[in-house]
Amino acid sequence: MSLLVFGKTGQVATELRALRPDAEFLGRDLADLSDPEACAAAITARQPKAVINAAAWTAVDAAEEHEAQARIINGEAPTAMAQACAALDVPFVQISTDYVFPGGGETPWTPEDPVDPINAYGRTKRAGELGVSDAGGRFAILRTSWVFSAHGANFVKTMLRLSETRDELSVVDDQIGGPTSARSIAATCLTMVEALKTRSEVSGIYHFSGTEDTSWAGFARAIFQMSGRKVTVTAIPTADFPTPAARPLNSRLDCSGTREVFGLPRPDWRGDLSDVLQELEVSA
Secondary structure, X not given: OOOEEEOOOOHHHHHHHHHOOOOEEEOOOOOOOOOHHHHHHHHHHHOOOOEEEOOOOOOOOHHHOOHHHHHHHHXXXXXXXXXXXXXXXXXXXXXXXXXXXXXXXXXXEOOOOOOOOOOHHHHHHHHHHHHHHHOOOOEEEEEEOOEEOOOOOOHHHHHHHHHOOOOEEEEEOOOEEOOEEHHHHHHHHHHHHHHHHHOHHHOEEEEOOXXXXXXXXXXXXXXXXXXXXXXXXXXXXHHHOOOOOOOOOEEOEOOXXXXXXXXXXXXXXXXXXXXXXXXXXXXX
């Protein structure tokens, strides 16, 4: 077996299945991330040439009440996976998040900047980062932001659904980041896997997000414009849209290291959005 992927129906896993149909994909029925030892055993039993973890606890607000469970899935499971990969000396790629940062200021976060998560989800993902880094194998941790695709639950699909019954929406305008397509993330994970096979020295943490940076309100306006939906977007501050989990205001990511090491520039999220809308058959 050349490639083993944890995850089967999530946004990135779905795109990986389209790009690498020859890989083996483990859903919850075959690999439950709430059982880290079983995840490690799945790797040992299959002896893959590389592993990508595209599964995670992604319910940000729910993690506030279920942090212990989220920590097992986002922290202990990828740690066990990375340890199993290190024992086999095969590459392991873990997807992480901009939510490991506190979200202050306006400067893009570099991989070297101090982390300080402001919500439970960010804390559990950081636990995974530390475990993967400490496992001692060939690894890449890919921090990304604002993931969207034609699959699963995401901001693009939510905006389109709301536009079916609403002609005006209030959307947060003071959270800034780079929308990133799941397809671009999947392709990046595959590039990293191939590089790690022959260049263990590139192991580390990398950032990857779409360009240019925008707000959720700006993203929403682009969705409606490109889909031909006549919806007025009213910009509001985060304070006017309270959620159980605090959100960082600054989700900008410095992705220069990813370009320098792997030759991967930041993707144009507008182009990727156009592709997603066409896939959903809602483009103008």
